[in-house]
Amino acid sequence: MHLAQTAGTRRLPPLRLAVYIASAILFCVMVGITVYRAVHQQWQESLLVLLGNTALWLVPFVARPLFKEKISDSVYAIFVVFSFFASFLGTVMGFYGSVWWYDLIMHFIFGWLACYIGLFFACKLAPIDRLRPLFVILFCFAVSLMFAALWEIFEFSGDVLIGNNAQGNPILTAEGNYVIDVTDTMEDILCNTCGALLFVVHYAAHTFSGRSLLLSEMKRDFSIGRKLTPAEQSLPTHASVQED
Numbered sequence: 001m002h003l004a005q006t007a008g009t010r011r012l013p014p015l016r017l018a019v020y021i022a023s024a025i026l027f028c029v030m031v032g033i034t035v036y037r038a039v040h041q042q043w044q045e046s047l048l049v050l051l052g053n054t055a056l057w058l059v060p061f062v063a064r065p066l067f068k069e070k071i072s073d074s075v076y077a078i079f080v081v082f083s084f085f086a087s088f089l090g091t092v093m094g095f096y097g098s099v100w101w102y103d104l105i106m107h108f109i110f111g112w113l114a115c116y117i118g119l120f121f122a123c124k125l126a127p128i129d130r131l132r133p134l135f136v137i138l139f140c141f142a143v144s145l146m147f148a149a150l151w152e153i154f155e156f157s158g159d160v161l162i163g164n165n166a167q168g169n170p171i172l173t174a175e176g177n178y179v180i181d182v183t184d185t186m187e188d189i190l191c192n193t194c195g196a197l198l199f200v201v202h203y204a205a206h207t208f209s210g211r212s213l214l215l216s217e218m219k220r221d222f223s224i225g226r227k228l229t230p231a232e233q234s235l236p237t238h239a240s241v242q243e244d
Contacts, residue, residue: 015073019060022080026088027057033092048162053087072221075120082113107188110151111144111195115203116218118143123222133207140203141196148192152185 012020034050036042060076086106089095095102118140122128128136155167159180167180206215 013073015077019073019076019080022084023057023060026080026084027054030054030057030088030092046162049091053092056083056087069224070124072224074218074221078113078116082109086110103184104187104191107148107191108195111148111192112198113195114144114147114192115140115196115199117147119219120222123219128219128223133203137200137203141200144192144196144199148189152188155185 030050030053034047034054037050038047059079063071063076086109090102090106096106119128119136121143122131122136122139152167159165159167167182167184171179171181173179202213203215205211206213
């Protein structure tokens with residue numbers, strides 16, 4: 001009886017198991033794609049990009065032992081789902097080049113998701129219900145725009161250092177100079193900002209309606225593993241949200 005109970009406690013939660021299975025499958029798929037393209041010299045993407053996209057699927061296996069329960073299963077699930085659409089379909093399978101609106105949609109979604117990254121940080125830094133909603137909104141919005149800027153810096157660096165064309169192909173001007181049009185960069189930032197504004201509306205509705213709207217569950221999930229200090233326990237809360 002004791003052995004059965006012990007085995008039951010070691011069973012992986014369903015969401016964590018799904019993340020592991022999806023990551024393992026996509027890792028094997030990326031290894032196969034990398035080997036196939038190397039053998040047939042089909043370099044739609046550079047070897048460095050393929051290797052990076054392959055290593056991406058090892059993140060849940062590496063991060064879990066490092067951070068233990070500080071990062072919840074829902075965060076890993078969001079990471080896997082977004083990476084599948086943005087990295088695997090977008091970069092490896094070429095959706096960014098073949099579907100004109102795909103890049104814009106991914107930046108919009110990332111602008112929204114990056115706000116949840118900000119919310120995750122806020123939940124780890126302080127008891128979230130003891131922070132003013134306006135501060136949480138501004139903090140999450142700022143984190144999203146920070147990631148948008150860092151991504152454009154990453155794309156620019158890749159174009160300059162290893163010859164990528166993530167920010168567009170050079171255009172020959174009438175003066176005979178080659179320049180990069182900033183339209184793609186600005187469209188990406190604008191889409192990211194619109195996604196962040198969607199989160200602002202969502203969080204404001206959550207705060208002023210007094211309803212969860214899934215955010216209460218997410219804040220509780222993000223706060224797992226963080227214990228209140230005696231000083232924090234004595235502080236009043238700034239928000240009390242009822243569950244749906």
